[in-house]
Amino acid sequence: MTSTQVISDLASALASGAIEVVDLTAPLGPDTPLIKLPPQIGKNTPTIEIHPISKYDQDGPFWAWNWLKLGEHSGTHFDAPVHWISGKNHPNNTTDTIPVKNFVGPACVIDCSAETASNDDFLLTVDGVKAWEKKHGDIPSGSWVLMRTDWYKRNDSEAKFLNADDKGPHSPGPTAETIHYLIAKGILGWGTECIGTDAGCAGGMDPPFPAHNFLHKNNRYGLASLCQLDKLPPKGAILIVAPLKIVKGTGSPLRALALVPKH
Numbered sequence: 329m330t331s332t333q334v335i336s337d338l339a340s341a342l343a344s345g346a347i348e349v350v351d352l353t354a355p356l357g358p359d360t361p362l363i364k365l366p367p368q369i370g371k372n373t374p375t376i377e378i379h380p381i382s383k384y385d386q387d388g389p390f391w392a393w394n395w396l397k398l399g400e401h402s403g404t405h406f407d408a409p410v411h412w413i414s415g416k417n418h419p420n421n422t423t424d425t426i427p428v429k430n431f432v433g434p435a436c437v438i439d440c441s442a443e444t445a446s447n448d449d450f451l452l453t454v455d456g457v458k459a460w461e462k463k464h465g466d467i468p469s470g471s472w473v474l475m476r477t478d479w480y481k482r483n484d485s486e487a488k489f490l491n492a493d494d495k496g497p498h499s500p501g502p503t504a505e506t507i508h509y510l511i512a513k514g515i516l517g518w519g520t521e522c523i524g525t526d527a528g529c530a531g532g533m534d535p536p537f538p539a540h541n542f543l544h545k546n547n548r549y550g551l552a553s554l555c556q557l558d559k560l561p562p563k564g565a566i567l568i569v570a571p572l573k574i575v576k577g578t579g580s581p582l583r584a585l586a587l588v589p590k591h
């Protein structure tokens with residue numbers, strides 16, 4: 329099949345609905361949950377603000393438009409390698425320089441929703457990934473690996489989403505070894521439905537925040553606060569996850585989409 333035929337078939341499938349476009353994005357606004365770092369670790373990203381410039385009024389009679397105040401790592405967002413100290417020296421490590429072909433790729437979705445339903449601190453281990461591979465085949469090089477937890481269903485409440493107590497935040501994520509294993513497979517990146525790519529308890533791991541550390545050390549990417557991973561098959565969806573072309577950006581909110589064959 330020629331590539332022209334592939335595009336033509338894709339267009340037909342999109343038009344007929346044989347391939348669906350699934351929105352993996354959380355609403356972006358003043359109520360969007362944001363990470364809360366303890367003050368001894370560092371500053372926090374500000375609450376999102378949306379300010380009108382005009383709304384068909386004396387400030388602009390025929391048009392409405394807003395200006396925004398938001399951090400790069402707000403809502404459903406992309407982590408560029410420059411986000412972490414381990415990735416700061418890579419070439420093309422910022423949102424404006426990453427090769428755009430890396431923003432489109434196949435997705436492997438590892439369903440951890442049963443485990444996370446009873447364990448907020450659940451960690452996906454290498455054995456967990458291998459069990460998935462036994463069922464669905466090897467994780468192909470060049471794919472995005474997404475951890476499904478149904479955590480996005482908490483997205484309407486920052487308290488439930490962050491799930492913190494006096495011991496810190498409780499949310500699922502990968503072990504350090506899992507990220508190592510996936511990088512050795514040649515993945516494009518790793519994504520989760522939680523506030524960041526690491527588990528809530530990852531500040532206490534060795535190294536701290538291993539998903540951030542190892543992904544970006546290897547010039548790979550992260551996706552956080554994804555939604556609706558329960559609408560994706562384990563294999564067979566194509567992800568479209570392009571951050572804004574922010575100059576020297578360390579990350580960016582994005583509209584994460586998946587092309588999914590309708591069954």
Ligand code: MN
Pocket residue numbers: 401405406407524552579
């Ligand atoms: Mn981030």
